[in-house]
Amino acid sequence: MKITQREIGNAVILDLNGKLTGGPDADTFREVFKSLIDQGKKNVVVNLEKVSWINSTGLGILISGYTSVRRAGGDLVVMHASDRIESILYVTKLNLLFKSFESEEEAVKSFTLAS
Amino acid sequence: MKITQREIGNAVILDLNGKLTGGPDADTFREVFKSLIDQGKKNVVVNLEKVSWINSTGLGILISGYTSVRRAGGDLVVMHASDRIESILYVTKLNLLFKSFESEEEAVKSFTLAS
Amino acid sequence: MGKTDSVEQMILNIPSDLKYLGAVDAAIQDLAREFSFSSDAINDVSTALIEACSNAIEHGNRFDPAKRVVVTLRFNGQSFTACVKDEGPGFNFQAALDEKSPPDPMSERGRGLMIMKAFTDRLSFRYADGGLCVELAKHRGDDGPEE
Amino acid sequence: MGKTDSVEQMILNIPSDLKYLGAVDAAIQDLAREFSFSSDAINDVSTALIEACSNAIEHGNRFDPAKRVVVTLRFNGQSFTACVKDEGPGFNFQAALDEKSPPDPMSERGRGLMIMKAFTDRLSFRYADGGLCVELAKHRGDDGPEE
Numbered sequence: 001m002k003i004t005q006r007e008i009g010n011a012v013i014l015d016l017n018g019k020l021t022g023g024p025d026a027d028t029f030r031e032v033f034k035s036l037i038d039q040g041k042k043n044v045v046v047n048l049e050k051v052s053w054i055n056s057t058g059l060g061i062l063i064s065g066y067t068s069v070r071r072a073g074g075d076l077v078v079m080h081a082s083d084r085i086e087s088i089l090y091v092t093k094l095n096l097l098f099k100s101f102e103s104e105e106e107a108v109k110s111f112t113l114a115s
Numbered sequence: 116m117k118i119t120q121r122e123i124g125n126a127v128i129l130d131l132n133g134k135l136t137g138g139p140d141a142d143t144f145r146e147v148f149k150s151l152i153d154q155g156k157k158n159v160v161v162n163l164e165k166v167s168w169i170n171s172t173g174l175g176i177l178i179s180g181y182t183s184v185r186r187a188g189g190d191l192v193v194m195h196a197s198d199r200i201e202s203i204l205y206v207t208k209l210n211l212l213f214k215s216f217e218s219e220e221e222a223v224k225s226f227t228l229a230s
Numbered sequence: 231m232g233k234t235d236s237v238e239q240m241i242l243n244i245p246s247d248l249k250y251l252g253a254v255d256a257a258i259q260d261l262a263r264e265f266s267f268s269s270d271a272i273n274d275v276s277t278a279l280i281e282a283c284s285n286a287i288e289h290g291n292r293f294d295p296a297k298r299v300v301v302t303l304r305f306n307g308q309s310f311t312a313c314v315k316d317e318g319p320g321f322n323f324q325a326a327l328d329e330k331s332p333p334d335p336m337s338e339r340g341r342g343l344m345i346m347k348a349f350t351d352r353l354s355f356r357y358a359d360g361g362l363c364v365e366l367a368k369h370r371g372d373d374g375p376e377e
Numbered sequence: 378m379g380k381t382d383s384v385e386q387m388i389l390n391i392p393s394d395l396k397y398l399g400a401v402d403a404a405i406q407d408l409a410r411e412f413s414f415s416s417d418a419i420n421d422v423s424t425a426l427i428e429a430c431s432n433a434i435e436h437g438n439r440f441d442p443a444k445r446v447v448v449t450l451r452f453n454g455q456s457f458t459a460c461v462k463d464e465g466p467g468f469n470f471q472a473a474l475d476e477k478s479p480p481d482p483m484s485e486r487g488r489g490l491m492i493m494k495a496f497t498d499r500l501s502f503r504y505a506d507g508g509l510c511v512e513l514a515k516h517r518g519d520d521g522p523e524e
């Protein structure tokens with residue numbers, strides 16, 4: 001899995017590319033979040049547009065990111081999840097944990113409204 | 116493989132969807148061409164946009180279509196072939212037999228220029 | 231052409247390495263499409279199968295490069311069944327299947343079986359050939375509402 | 378984690394039915410991407426492999442539903458090799474490999490071996506376990522010009 005990082009306003013957008021399955025991905029993800037929080041960046045949008053699929057270990061990776069930004073007083077939301085990923089979030093009730101947006105604009109705006 | 120048929124000017128466009136591999140596809144294809152020629156329609160554009168791949172038996176199917184329209188005084192061209200399919204046409208030199216176009220407009224125009 | 235159940239099956243044999251999950255996913259998706267599964271049903275079987283394979287690699291074979299995961303996919307007119315076999319010691323699957331309460335929302339693990347249950351019509355476990363075999367079944371989903 | 382050649386392999390076992398070719402194609406494409414093959418090399422190995430499988434189903438097993446095609450895919454750092462095994466009687470492959478003249482342009486058949494040769498770096502045949510095995514090899518293609 002590849003992760004590229006960009007910023008819009010007070011939000012950091014992580015564009016993921018590949019499959020989210022645990023293993024080495026988990027470490028990469030944890031490091032990215034650690035470094036973001038060290039820099040005081042705590043509002044994160046995870047862009048799942050180019051994520052073809054995810055397994056339950058991949059969900060765990062998202063939850064670990066969520067936990068670390070929440071602890072720092074921020075939030076994590078996802079955007080552009082495929083139908084397949086949406087249905088996994090729904091079944092595991094993780095849609096109650098992190099909000100899922102269809103547009104980047106809405107996703108970024110969600111932080112302003114919350115704070 | 117699914118085939119849908121439409122017409123633009125004096126050209127018939129066959130939109131293929133699936134994989135072109137011989138077997139039952141060969142019969143379907145032959146019937147479509149027979150019925151086209153019976154109706155005097157002999158300028159055919161085969162749209163490969165939704166064809167994910169093709170094997171050598173699939174090439175044979177295209178050649179059989181080509182042979183029947185040529186015999187009737189028409190022509191067969193292809194359009195929207197993927198890089199993968201283009202390279203197969205190139206390696207087998209079938210690019211010398213049927214012209215390959217990137218746009219529908221050019222493909223349709225090719226018949227007017229030839230006649 | 232007489233076709234028996236054993237004829238209409240594809241077997242995928244992979245190392246205990248997550249790198250191979252994508253190939254399994256790609257194969258099941260193409261096959262389910264070929265057998266006219268609805269797109270919801272295609273997503274569901276792929277998700278459940280990948281989850282079973284992930285567990286076989288991680289918990290069953292513990293990423294041991296010498297151990298294999300064998301996935302048998304069977305399609306018939308209306309439904310799909312799969313068996314995912316590892317070379318591990320197994321676990322108390324009955325307790326896990328009976329478990330009704332979802333994991334703590336903040337827990338990073340423990341959602342695999344829940345996902346497999348949700349995305350299949352039937353889920354069972356048995357021991358076979360020195361390993362655990364997870365069996366999944368799913369209807370093709372064109373003549374009933376999807377969950 | 379010591380890895381030997383036999384470890385890094387995936388085996389696909391399919392019936393003698395063209396319906397299963399798409400699943401093989403999807404699997405090899407995903408795996409080649411996973412092993413960082415260039416997109417040209419991915420297309421090339423997929424095309425060559427599908428051609429070998431088509432021949433195994435059609436000429437080797439003559440669509441006999443009781444016969445299987447076994448595809449073994451092996452990746453190492455730089456290259457990919459595959460073996461496609463059928464249960465048929467084989468053919469005079471040496472004559473076919475030596476054949477230099479392309480088929481008549483209007484012929485509907487006879488381009489399979491030509492395609493396999495063009496899209497691989499190495500192509501060979503041998504008899505094994507009561508069937509013919511076609512072996513293909515291809516470099517990963519990032520540090521050299523594509524053909």
Ligand SMILES: Nc1ncnc2c1ncn2[C@@H]1O[C@H](COP(=O)(O)OP(=O)(O)O)[C@@H](O)[C@H]1O
Nearest residue numbers: 285286289290318320321339340341342343344
């Ligand atoms: N194939 C298997 N072999 C051995 N144990 C397994 C297997 N599949 C699941 N388990 C056990 O069941 C537990 C729950 O699995 P699961 O719901 O998928 O969550 P997770 O994989 O996140 O732990 C695992 O932690 C493991 O102990």
Ligand SMILES: Nc1ncnc2c1ncn2[C@@H]1O[C@H](COP(=O)(O)OP(=O)(O)O)[C@@H](O)[C@H]1O
Nearest residue numbers: 432433436437465467468486487488489490491
């Ligand atoms: N696996 C195989 N088993 C038996 N014969 C084969 C096999 N593969 C190829 N052949 C023989 O070689 C010939 C040429 O094959 P090919 O170049 O792929 O063209 P085509 O499949 O269109 O005939 C086939 O017609 C067949 O006689």
